[in-house]
Amino acid sequence: MLQPVGQWDEADLKHLKKLCDSQYSSPSILYEELATSEIHSIFIINVDDIKALEVDSHKYRNTVIQAERVVQMEQL
Structure with a gap:
């Protein structure tokens, strides 16, 4: 959801909708x-x-992202 509106991948939106439906039912998103x-x-x-x-x-x-890179470098 950090991408500009309208640039979401359809598969990502469907996955997010499924996750939301499992947590929010009244009212649904x-x-x-x-x-x-x-x-x-x-x-x-x-x-x-x-x-x-x-x-x-x-x-x-x-x-x-920077923290993940530091952790990965420390694991080498």
Whole structure:
């Protein structure tokens, strides 16, 4: 959902719809709503310190990708 609206792969949308249907039934999430949705931010919740941090979705994705590369390099 980090891609611009309208650039989702059909198979990904169908998979996401199936996941949503398994969790949300009343009201259900419409396929059209998923197809036109995008994530603007992600909230990281620190339950120990009772804090929430809002992060831009693209910055979060890039941070996770960089962390995965570091972990992979350490495993070599």
